Amino acid sequence: MQSHRQRAVFIAAAVAVALAVAGAAVAAVAARGSTATTTVKVTEREYHIALSSTSVKAGSITFVVHNAGKIVHRLDLSGGGLKSVVRVPTINPGATRSVTVKLTGGKLSLWCPVPGHAALGMKTSLKVAGAAAGGSAWG
Numbered sequence: 001m002q003s004h005r006q007r008a009v010f011i012a013a014a015v016a017v018a019l020a021v022a023g024a025a026v027a028a029v030a031a032r033g034s035t036a037t038t039t040v041k042v043t044e045r046e047y048h049i050a051l052s053s054t055s056v057k058a059g060s061i062t063f064v065v066h067n068a069g070k071i072v073h074r075l076d077l078s079g080g081g082l083k084s085v086v087r088v089p090t091i092n093p094g095a096t097r098s099v100t101v102k103l104t105g106g107k108l109s110l111w112c113p114v115p116g117h118a119a120l121g122m123k124t125s126l127k128v129a130g131a132a133a134g135g136s137a138w139g
Contacts, residue, residue, distance in 0.1 A: 037062050037100060040126070042110065044091065045069035047120035049110060058130025062100040063110075067091040073112045073122070077101065080108030080128040087113070105130025 041052035042065040058081070065088055067073050075088040075097075081104030088099050105128050112122035 036060070039064060042066065042075065043068050044073040044075065044112060044122065046071060047112075047117060047122045049075075049112065049122050049124045051110075051124060051126060053126070055127035055129060056103070058103050058105045058128055060100060061103050061128075062098055063088075064096060064098045065091060066096045067093055069093055072114065073117065074114055075099075076111055076113045078109045080104070080106050080126070081130065082108075103128045103130065 037060040038056050039052075039062045040056060042063050043050040044065065045068045063075070063077070065075050070093050072090050072092055074090050077086040077088075077099075080101075082101060086099060086101055088097050091097050108126040108128050110124050110126065111118040114122075
C-alpha cells in the first residue's frame with residue numbers, strides 16, 4: 001500500500017511532466033508561427049538595380065533600398081502575391097528607404113518608375129518560394 005507521501009510525490013512528478021510537455025508544445029507552435037522578417041538589400045544606381053539575394057522564402061520581407069546613384073530614383077514592386085503595386089517614395093542620392101511586404105510566392109518584379117529608368121535597365125526580379133505563383137510585370 002502506498003503512503004500518502006509517495007502518492008503526493010507521484011502526482012507532483014506527473015503534473016511536472018505534463019506541464020513540461022505542454023510547455024514544449026507551446027514553444028514549438030510559437031516558433032513555427034513566428035514572424036521573422038527576411039531583409040533584402042536593394043542598391044539602385046544609373047541604370048541598374050542590384051539585389052543582395054535572387055530568391056527568398058515566402059513571408060515578411062523588408063527591402064532596404066539605397067540610392068548609390070547621382071540622381072533621384074524610386075522603387076515599385078509587383079507580383080509575388082502582392083494584391084497591388086507597392087511604391088517606395090523618391091529616394092535622393094545617398095539616401096536609404098525601407099519597405100516591408102508580405103509575399104506568398106511566385107516572381108516579384110522590382111523597377112524604378114522614374115520616367116525612362118526601367119527602359120534603360122532599372123528593373124529586376126526576385127523569386128519567392130511559396131505556395132502561390134504570382135504574376136509579374138516583366139514576364
